[in-house]
Amino acid sequence: MQLTKKIKAFTLSEMLVVLLLTSIVGGIAFSVLNLVQKQLFLIQGNYKHKTVVRQLEQSLTIDFNTHQNIKYDLLASKLTCYSEIDSINYIFAPNYIVKGRDTFRVSIQKKQLFFTGGLIEEGRIDAIKIDSIIEQPNRKLFIFKYNDASTYMN
Secondary structure: OOOOOOOOOHHHHHHHHHHHHHHHHHHHHHHHHHHHHHHHHHHHHHHHHHHHHHHHHHHHHHHHEEEEEEEEEEOOOOEEEOOOOOHHHHHHEOOOOEEEOOOEOOEEEEEEEHHHHHHHOEOOOOOEEEOEEOEEEOEEEEEEEEEOOOHOOO
């Protein structure tokens, strides 16, 4: 009878090589996952901010075209849209714009006001240009309304 029977198995060095390769692949996978996760968070933040800017643009466009009189008060940094039915105020703060109960978290570096094509500081306006939104340097808004005869009569 034979006492030593050879068992087919991996050697210790082969097992160490497999563990080493597995840990390297796992480390690379986690680092790639971390990079993808960071990119997704950046995309999500960018999308959220673009949505806020679009909402502001849509809100201003609707209010400009549904109200007859639009005035800007330089001292209070307040834009007021008047009509026979109601009035709506936009308050411009350094890091946000407030409209009623809505807050648009947008940092505006520069805004220009226009009335009948001329640049003005305050008073009645028919267009506003928001040049440089800090979070999106290339994003510019230009909101205007079509004037009717009552604009020039008042």
